[in-house]
Amino acid sequence: MRLETLAVHAGAEPDAETGALAPPIHLSTTFRHGPAAERIAGYEYQREGNPTQDRLEAALAALEGGAAALAFASGMAAIAGLLEILPPGARVLLPDDCYSGLRNLATQFLPQRGATVAFVDMADLAAVEAACAPATTLLWLETPSNPLLKLADIAAVARIAHAHGAVLACDNTFATPVLQQPLALGADVVMHSTTKYFGGHSDVLGGALVFARRDALFDAALHRRHLAGAVLAPFSAWLTLRGCRSLAARMALHCANARKLAEFLAAQPAVARVNWPGLATHPGHAVATAQMRDYGAMLSIHLRGGREAALAVAGRLRLFLNATSLGGCESLVEHRGSTEGAHPVSPQDLLRLSVGLEHADDLIADWAQALAAA
Numbered sequence: 001m002r003l004e005t006l007a008v009h010a011g012a013e014p015d016a017e018t019g020a021l022a023p024p025i026h027l028s029t030t031f032r033h034g035p036a037a038e039r040i041a042g043y044e045y046q047r048e049g050n051p052t053q054d055r056l057e058a059a060l061a062a063l064e065g066g067a068a069a070l071a072f073a074s075g076m077a078a079i080a081g082l083l084e085i086l087p088p089g090a091r092v093l094l095p096d097d098c099y100s101g102l103r104n105l106a107t108q109f110l111p112q113r114g115a116t117v118a119f120v121d122m123a124d125l126a127a128v129e130a131a132c133a134p135a136t137t138l139l140w141l142e143t144p145s146n147p148l149l150k151l152a153d154i155a156a157v158a159r160i161a162h163a164h165g166a167v168l169a170c171d172n173t174f175a176t177p178v179l180q181q182p183l184a185l186g187a188d189v190v191m192h193s194t195t196k197y198f199g200g201h202s203d204v205l206g207g208a209l210v211f212a213r214r215d216a217l218f219d220a221a222l223h224r225r226h227l228a229g230a231v232l233a234p235f236s237a238w239l240t241l242r243g244c245r246s247l248a249a250r251m252a253l254h255c256a257n258a259r260k261l262a263e264f265l266a267a268q269p270a271v272a273r274v275n276w277p278g279l280a281t282h283p284g285h286a287v288a289t290a291q292m293r294d295y296g297a298m299l300s301i302h303l304r305g306g307r308e309a310a311l312a313v314a315g316r317l318r319l320f321l322n323a324t325s326l327g328g329c330e331s332l333v334e335h336r337g338s339t340e341g342a343h344p345v346s347p348q349d350l351l352r353l354s355v356g357l358e359h360a361d362d363l364i365a366d367w368a369q370a371l372a373a374a
């Protein structure tokens with residue numbers, strides 16, 4: 001089945017009891033069992049697993065082409081769910097441009113557990129190869145990356161990781177499986193902040209890990225989630241599943257709008273550079289074309305006038321709301337340098353855009369008026 005069809009039908013079997021097409025939400029924390037704890041319908045306690053979550057996990061695994069998925073309370077809980085099962089002394093290689101929460105979690109908490117963290121430009125395969133020289137446990141990819149929209153060749157990085165006995169995990173939040181399927185390209189685990197495009201309406205937090213195989217890594221992550229309890233609430237699982245149904249259709253419009261806006265912005269004198277992999281001038285354009293179905297709807301721009309111009313333009317936008325997060329129906333703009341806490345790493349002249357589902361002409365008009373005074 002094609003992805004669009006899976007998005008609508010995976011985990012969507014009509015309710016066996018009532019025939020309801022919209023899945024029931026099972027809020028029960030506990031499930032009746034036999035006197036010696038014999039399971040009756042397969043469930044025991046909500047933290048271990050529940051029917052609403054099972055539907056979502058079936059859909060996530062089907063969409064990513066994985067063997068199994070684990071839903072978590074947030075994208076960060078999913079990341080922690082993987083980092084915290086690494087063996088003592090593990091070495092983790094992270095991309096030099098990545099979600100700031102991952103950078104902070106890894107650098108602040110992994111060393112306490114005896115793990116080491118190093119950063120490398122994942123677009124530079126020779127650098128990745130060299131960085132793998134000390135025994136490496138886990139390589140983490142984020143492509144396109146946040147917020148610079150850097151591209152990494154997933155298949156090539158997977159070959160390097162596996163040649164060194166490392167696991168390859170890939171944050172697929174920006175692309176979604178509609179645009180890119182890292183497991184098919186050799187990744188071992190895909191991570192999602194389902195808060196973003198999967199949920200799609202800026203109203204539900206969640207995360208997921210999708211595994212290529214039901215192997216020891218999957219078992220460890222499942223066991224740790226059960227014990228640590230960073231599980232997704234059933235209602236959140238239900239909302240995320242609802243988002244799955246329209247994911248492919250939304251991504252098509254998100255991407256079409258992003259293309260029009262990126263081309264408009266690239267022609268504006270006040271804009272020094274547009275980071276969007278669909279532009280032929282983007283250094284990762286060829287890699288994106290080879291491994292993605294479309295180029296996504298996240299972009300970032302550098303303003304010629306630096307930080308001041310970036311903040312002034314963000315302040316003049318009307319349709320693009322100043323807010324963090326991404327992947328919702330509404331377009332958002334964010335000066336990442338102002339939201340990364342005490343030690344921002346994003347360039348100060350940079351604005352990150354999440355292009356929404358409004359009409360492209362209205363989005364372009366908003367930027368035209370905001371840039372007119374720049």
Ligand SMILES: *Cc1c(COP(=O)(O)O)cnc(C)c1O
Nearest residue numbers: 074075076099146173193195206
């Ligand atoms: C938002 C985000 C995360 C973290 O997910 P939460 O759901 O906010 O915990 C991780 N990676 C990327 C690329 C993100 O955009």
